[in-house]
Every structure is written in structure tokens, then in C-alpha cells.
Amino acid sequence: MTIGLFIPCYVNQFYPQAAIATLQLLRKLGVDVVYPPKQTCCGQPMANSGFEHLTQECNDLFVENFSRFDYIVAPSASCVLHIKDHLHSADDPALADSIRTKTYELVEFLTDVLQVDTLKATFPHKVGLHQSCHGLRGLHLAQMSELNAAPFSKPVRLLNMVEGLELVDLDRPDDCCGFGGTFCVAEEAVSVKMGKDRVQDHQRSGADYITSVDLSCLMHLEGILQRNRSGLKALHIAEILNATH
């Protein structure tokens, strides 16, 4: 099994340590991982702004980079959801279809494909899990509070395998953080207010770290935390699942 590692544009530029942790974690689980160097972006920033018609070149590039792999794995629920919902190819629609079905978010891949049930990881800290909306309601990584349906949570299941880690209870465990792509600048006031309220929920609960399957949410929350000189830190889930202390 060979995996194509899909590292979204902003993760590549700003959060290399999360990408490295993803790579190392997968390799330690015995998976053959390759990073195709010519990748850029899934096209979501354009598409969510109403410019899906400008994303064909991003789509073609994605198909070119990733069609040869058994699975494509990324440490970002949002980008994965975009690929699953919107990747298409004018030249080879069937190929795009197959890529859409074999693209996985990291937690989903560890849970559903590798079926990981133990991890030798240690992270002796209090952690608050921020549910990325695209992970929760898009990829269904956990049960959302809106539905009358049986609870489950793929990220919580994995975090519970980490020694020393204590998950804190939040008042609003699946409220949106307000990042929302270009929303974060186009609707700056609402975006920041939403982010501040999420941060406060984690602070109230006594968390040392906020973690998530999406760095876009974390980048936004981290920006707010740092502006307010908070001791609370944001860390991608791959770095926790790959940590030894």
C-alpha cells in the first residue's frame, strides 16, 4: 500500500511540523508514504469564494499528482472534504471519481483503513478538542449534536489511546470557530468574535492545548490566543498522536 501525502498549501507554508508529524506517524504505522513535491492547493479558497470555475487547473494538478496512489491522506479535514465534494476532471471523470473515494483525512484513515486500536504515544496535558465543522458535519468524523443519533468520535477514540492525555469537557463542543476560509477576513468582526468565544470555552475548561483535525481552524484560534498572550496553545492532532512527551 502506497500513500500519497497531501499537504495543503497553508500547512506546507506555515505548519511544516504538523506535516512532518503526519509523515512520521504514518511511516511508524508501517505505511509506505510518498510526498509528491509538485502539489499546491485543493482549490477550496477559490471555490468557497464563488470561483469554482477557476479551479480546473488545481483539479488537474491534483489528479496528476495523486492518481497513482492507493490512498491519498491529508492532515486537513476541510481540504479533504473539498476534494471529496468537488474534484472533477474534464478529461477523465472516472479517474477523478476514484481519487475522490480514496482521499482520506488522517484520523479517518487511521480509524477506518488502518484500523488502529493502540498507539504508543504520550502527551501528559489537558487537551480540548475543537471539532472542525468540515470534519464533523462534512466527513462525519464524529456525531454532531444536531442529530438524534448514536454518539461516536474518531478523534476522541484516537486521543484516548494517548498516555497521560486528559480530554476536557467543553460547553459547546461542536460550535464553529469562525475561520471559514475567506470569511475570516471578509467578515472579520464576526469571525474573530466566534473565535474568541471558542477560545474562552477551552480556557474555562482548563485546557493546556486546543487540538483539531484542521489547521485552518487552529491557525485562526492561534492568532487570537497569541494576540491575547494566552498560555493556551494550538496543536494539530497529528503532533499529539505522534508525541512521546
Add this chain to the structure above:
Amino acid sequence: MEKALKDHAALAEEFIKDEERVDWHDGALWWIRQKRDIAAKNIPEWEALREAASQIKNNVLSNLHDYLLEFEANAQKNGITVHWAADAEEHNAIVYSILKAKDINQLVKSKSMLTEECHLNEYLIERGVDVINSDLGEYIQQLDNEPPSHIVLPCIHKRKEEIGAIFHEHLGTEKGVSDPTTLTRFARRHLRNVFVTRRAALTGVNFAVAETGEYVVCTNEGNADMGAHLSEVQISSMGIEKIIPKKKHLGVFLRLLARSATGQPITIYSSHFRKPRPGQEMHLILVDYGRSRQLGRPDFRDSLKCIRCGACMNTCPVYRKSGGLSYHNTISGPIGAILAPNLDMRKHADLPFASTLCGSCSNVCPVKINIHEQLYKWRQVIVQEGYAANTKVMGIKAMAWTLSSPASYARIGKAGRWVLNNIPFAVNNKFNPWYKQREMPDGSKGSFGEWYAKNGRNEEEGKQPETTQTPDVPLTDMHHER
């Protein structure tokens, strides 16, 4: 309407300036969302009910023409005069002509979002007809000369002290009185007098049953009933999508409506209106006003399933933080943002962008409208039709160009990080909306692509990676045990 000149982002920014109010507004709506959750989770078949409601509405939208004619014929058989209005102007003219024929110049109106959409009050007042809204929230909004900010809770953005001040100014209550019970009693006394003196009453319609020609109006205050029962002329206005095929389908919708709206098992009053009392006239106006156009848009047709419960507003974090009036449209929140562009795409081009696409709305919706997917689709339509701001078009085109080529992306990514590290004031200034209240991400670590070129393969061959940077968490060994 001066306010319409500002877009959602600007109006929301104004609302957010009073952070204490935002916290209170957000908390009040979240409390209702929680009541809704408890009510929904008390019914094991909740998700099945939503599915049934969605399918019934699907059937209605696919056979609307036939159901409307069936409803019209049965309503006429019951003695109701049925009118058809293509748009707001026609609707308002019909109401006025009914009143004029009876020489009536006073109307009491219970809650009807449709008549708000049609700006009926302004139309009638201009023609010398005095209109009073009898729903308490709408009454308060009318006194304050503001449109409703929420379809179920019209003055949810107002605090009780503000309502006390409005009552003092307009109704002469004692200054400083803000106790809700006292104010409600006062409003009730005032409205009682309105009810007994008005010869004509107008109500909205929640559900119209094709099979029987009757219609159902749901309220908590009984104000629709009070108006209708005392009136000599009863007028009811309904959007053509409010039809349901059979009376037995009501059970599905009545169970969903109040639970979704406020967490109540059912509205206090679910009143069936079927035929006029002896000596009474009943008029029903079937209004299109853009609905058939929306029905013809395959991507947006499902928005017509809406039963106006307001659950999508209560759950929407953007709505909770920005207030209903920031949507500058009668129907605010997520559902308003997918309905409004159908009526005026230029005026409402900002609304589908007033969302993070978090998807909560679609999942509380009792008729399973894919609201967040429609928001995404409206964005595409608005851009394609040329209603996006020019600056945004240029920016996104530059972004698409950068990201379509690996070489330009690597170059610009590097340049972006260089700028962040070496001349942070270029981005860390007030013209960068990110930086206003947030620090920029750290660009000092080099890209993963660069790291992988140096270390990625080595690691693959089992060698230790070079430590060219110090990540936040040590990247040490971890084993997978089976």
C-alpha cells in the same frame, strides 16, 4: 432603507461593537437551540420525522400546480374567497381592495412573514389604513419602527430595558419599568382594545391542506385567533409553497415545527380555519412573489420546503453573533440568505457569503433543506452573474493563478514567508483584516516541501532526519502495537 446600503459584514461589525449585547444575544439563542435539542432527542423517531417531512414537501413541490388547484376548489367549496397574487404589489392591492369594499380603515394583523416581505404595513398606512401587529414581538418592533430580526422571535435582539423604554415612549408605561410580566400585561390590555374594535383581521398561514381546503395557523399567543374570531372580514396570506397534500400530514409537521422553533412539543394554538362564520367574509390570498422562479432553479428549489421554524437562525453562529437585522432582509439567517438572492441578487449578493459553511443549519432543519450547500451554490451564481466586488475578483484570480502552477506557488509561498519574517509591518498593519485582532502565523520554519526535499527520502530509508528546525513538539519515536 438606508441600512441596505451597508452589507452584512459592516452591519455585523456595528452589532458586535456592543460585546455584552452580543454575548447575551448569542446565549439566548443558544439556550433555545439547546431546548430544541432536548425536544428532538426526546422523540426516538425524530430523524424519521424529518425525512418524512422532507419527502412530503418534495412531493408538494413536484406537484404544486395540482395541489394548489385542489386546495383552491376545496376552499371555495367551504365558502372562502380565493385570490391569486403574482407579486408583492398585487398582494397588497388585493388586501387594500378587500378593505376598501367594506369601507374598513383599521386592520389587526397576526404574525405573517409574507406580509413583511411584501411591506404590506407601509402600503396600507400610505393609503390611510391603520395596521397593528398583534404578535407581541412584532408589535414591539412596529412601535420601534424596525423590521423583525428573527422570524419566530421578532425582537430577540432587544433587551427588556429597551422594551420598557419603548413602552414608556409609545404606550405611556411608567419610566424604568422593564419587568416582562408587567409589560406583557400592559400590552395585552392595549391589544384587547385593538381586537374588539377592529372589523378586519389578517393572519399568516403555516399549512394549507389541499384535501380539505382548510388552513392552519400556529401561534403561542392566541392573537391570530382573537383577531380572526372577532373580525367581520378575515384575510389570510400564504406563499404558494405552504400547501400540504392531506390532513394526516399535519401530524408530521406540527410535531416538528414547535420542537424545532422553541423546543416546545407543540405551539399553544394550532388553529384550523375552514369556513366563514355566518355573516363573516373569509379571503385567502395565494402569493407567488418569486416562489415559482425559485422552483425553477434546480439547485435552490428545496429552499421552498421551509416551514419557517427559525431553527437554522438559532443554531447559526454567524447569526447569533451578528443579529438578524445585519441580514437586511425580512427572512434573516441561513434560510434568508438562500431565499433572498432569488428576489434581488444584487441587493442580497453579500448574504450567501455571511456564513462559514459550518453545516449546522442543514442538520437542525426539520425538512432537511441542504442550506449550507445552497449557500455555496449561490456564491457560484453570484460571481458568475457579475455581482462580486471587483477587488475580490482580482484577488481570487491571482490566487487561482498562483495555485495552478507548482513553481509559482513555491516562489510566492517562499516570498510570503520571507515577508512575514523580515518585514512583518507589511502585513501586520490595520489594512490587513487578519491582523486587526489576530497574530499572523509563524513563517520562520521553512516549508514542509523544503524539509521533505532534504529529509523526506532519508527518513524513508530509515535514517535520522536532519534537524534543521525545531518543531513545537519533539518528533520522537512512537510504535504501533497490534
